[in-house]
Amino acid sequence: GIQVEQSPPDLILQEGANSTLRCNFSDSVNNLQWFHQNPWGQLINLFYIPSGTKQNGRLSATTVATERYSLLYISSSQTTDSGVYFCAGGQGGKLIFGQGTELSVKP
Amino acid sequence: SQTIHQWPATLVQPVGSPLSLECTVEGTSNPNLYWYRQAAGRGLQLLFYSVGIGQISSEVPQNLSASRPQDRQFILSSKKLLLSDSGFYLCAWSVDSNEQFFGPGTRLTVL
16 A cells, blocks of 8 residues: 655754655555644644645645655744644545654744 | 534543444535544554445454444444554545545543
């Protein structure tokens, strides 16, 4: 099956810093999503991005489908950005999740 | 707008007891429905998915089963819980096989 690798596994930033999270896939996917899991466990949808580039405020994402990777950019990080970020992708409706990047933003 | 509900929010059950977790979706028709589990650590694993009433696909052989008795209702069950069934269970929905949206989850502890 498809393997999803996220990096880095952990990231500590000072407030205001920028960061890039990466997601690699072992095979082609036609669905790709980025999520933020809040402290209560809720998965918040950030981007649905099987290909191309999208931006939403301080967050943006780029997926290069032909090279099987996606990047999530966080600019001017805030303490409220802390939490675990997941990418997930797959064929059809079956999402395979990466192990996540745990982000901690210090004031 | 669409909303997804899960209950209960938390559950503590003894080993060997039965389980029933419920998920309902509002504001859409004929959604694809999914059950995921997040065990200790961080990864989520797809357990079951359904494209219609009575249609269930199992992704991982285990002690659990799923049913879809109504269009917008998805139920996760077990006849006898194991310690290894502990975890955070999330239900999700999508239109066809596109973007998935997740419910608030049920935190299950088996003692």
